[in-house]
Amino acid sequence: MNLLLTILVEGLGYASYLFIVSLGLTVIFGVLKILNVAHGAFYAWGAYLCAFLIGEFSTMGVSDLGTMVAIPIAALIVGLILGSAIERTIIKNLYGRDEVLIVLATFGLFLVLEDVILLVFGVDPYFAYQPTYAMPGVQIGGIHQDGYKLSMIVVSLVIGLISWAVLNRTHWGKLVTAIIYDSELAVAMGINVPRVFYTVFVAGAVLGALGGAYIAPTISVAPGFGVEVIVLSFAVVVIGGLGSIPGAAIGALLVGMLRAYAVLQWPEIELFVVYAVMAAVLIFRPEGLFAPAKARKI
């Protein structure tokens, strides 16, 4: 029972940050039809900037709880500045090109951004544990649970709900849906498609950076750690269905739970269980479990 609970909480914590990152990836794909490998770089940049800011705030005398402000600040800075700069200079010129070529271009971008991190932040790892100290622990079923991890679960739930509400309950969400369905027709209807693309890309970048910023206090932020998350969040969105928000949630939960189970119970399979599931899902449901129905065009 205790083991089950531990797996559940571990898995949920892991799933929640994977969900935030994958949400950004899947929304960008759903609207722009771009599988953005550079998303992993947003994640890494968010983590680095957050860890750096927490360190700075801490030396300025901000309380441990107060340093948590660094998380949204880092996400916004990375998303708004780096995200827009990249959309304006590179992504904008890729719309309508061959899908696979776009993936390769964003892969190139990812490599460049990863190395720029090294040039800016250096090769030494960053530690910023302050926010995890500030959060009180919670006893669940007699087991001590890290309060910070639980806060992550709440935040990801809130973000998921907000995204769903924006897309399904607002005028702006309707515009996005129209573009997903048929972007040419959307242009004909007078929708400013390039602006929506731009906004969605920046929003996705903010989400990617937020995932990184949130995870930063719990790990040592070291070079190359954006690589693992990009491959994992690919697995998440492919399992759930590219472009689907509920799909990203289910995919993240599945991957999170599988990994928590593997880490605790069966470490030999940890590395490939996720990919085996991804392959299985692709074989039986190529579009993913929750892919939005494709508009049939004649």
Add this chain to the structure above:
Amino acid sequence: MALTSDRTTLGLTVGFVAVALLGVFVLPDWLLNQILVAFSRALAVVGLLVLWRTGLVSFGHALYFGLGAYTVALLGRNYGIGEVLVTLPAATLASALVGFLLGFIVRRYREIFFAMLNLAFSMVLFGILVKTEALGSTDGFNVEQPTLLGIGTDDAAVKLTALFLGVCAIGWLTAVLVHRYLGSILGSLTTAVRDNEIRVEYLGYSAAEAIHGKYVMSAALTGLGGGFMAISLGQVDPESMVNWTVSGELVFVTILSGPGSVAAPFIGSLIFELLRTYAFELVPYAWQLIVGGTLLLIIFFLPGGVWSVLSRLAGRRGVEP
């Protein structure tokens, strides 16, 4: 079709003989070693080129590269076999067999799904290798000293020259055969499938079967390349043979070379290898920056790759059989 391609065959023969002669009589050992490694990778890149002509890019060919490398290494470790006439065909066959089986699945997919499914398969192999002590785990293990017809040598320089000549010969053979294949009716389907699958089906050919064939071929070539790489480096480990970064490198060299000719991968691969050596010496922390930047530049400004520059310099149109 086959008759008009004779000029390319002649060009390939002249080119490879020239490289081999230069290698034996002029070039220094370090460059010979670079060419050896570069041509080993080029064999795999020729495999990816065949797929790319069909409009397919695989992000998981490290699966076959690693299979080839580990086949060679395991034959040496478990059975003491270093005979290249056994190990290299075994590597090629093992990869071709796995490619044939997985081909039934991947041939149903196109574009991103094709790329990602391959990635998933390769990561499964990576996960197994890393966690299995019997297969060397993360450290990998050494490759048996290679022999040819039972003859081996401890002289490093002689061994290097022999391997170099071997990779030149196999590279030449591969390039000529693949070129012949691309000129054949089955090979011509590569471009046709990319342009319009439905029309290919109307012509009475099965697009899925055509893709399956090309997939097996690319798997076999990648396995051969991986096997040669294992012998060249003398060591195998998951990180440098099977991880997704290896797939990334293969795709990068494919894009760098360009789809224009079967000779392009050999040139592109050599440029890649030299670039890497010098980049590590000059700017140690900017290797990814260089690779990524080059990739972006090629996609935006040079979609035909290095080959398009060469053919433009030579004042003739790119060879498009």
